[in-house]
Amino acid sequence: MQTNSPAQTRALGRRLAELLLPGDVLLLDGDLGAGKSELTRGIAEGLGITTTVTSPSFTILNVYDEGRIPLYHFDWYRLSGADELYEMGMDEYLGGDGVAVVEWPSQCPEAIPETYLAVHLTPVGESAREITLTPMGDFRSIDLR
Secondary structure: OEOOOHHHHHHHHHHHOOOOOOOOOEEEEOOOOOOHHHHHHHHHOOOOOOOOOOOOOOOEEEOOOOHHHHHHEEEOOOOOOHHHHHHHHHHHHHOOEEEEEOOOHHHHHOOOOOOOEEEEEEOOOOEEEEEEEEEEEOOOOOOOO
């Protein structure tokens, strides 16, 4: 599917959030500026989170627990390795009681769970994005049409 503005990318995230369940893991893949954070903001809005959602570039994890289910927003870009994730208790968050959204999962492939929704964002213009959702492992099919 294609979005044509940051607002449409957030709206897609809100629609996606309506279908998410506790324990779901979403791995967001795309270049810098592809819209990963915008999509995550939309997911947060759709979960009922009113706090400003910022990218956890330096903290690795931001926790938002005010919505219908918690949102665990990871950014693995600056990780030194999987040990860093396990030291911070990542296993409590991936597949836990909330939705885990991971930006830059390719930075730590050994920490990727078997079941997740792969979300690939590709810029196709200044503000247009092609977004594909691919269930991996036992993740259910998601249809946003």
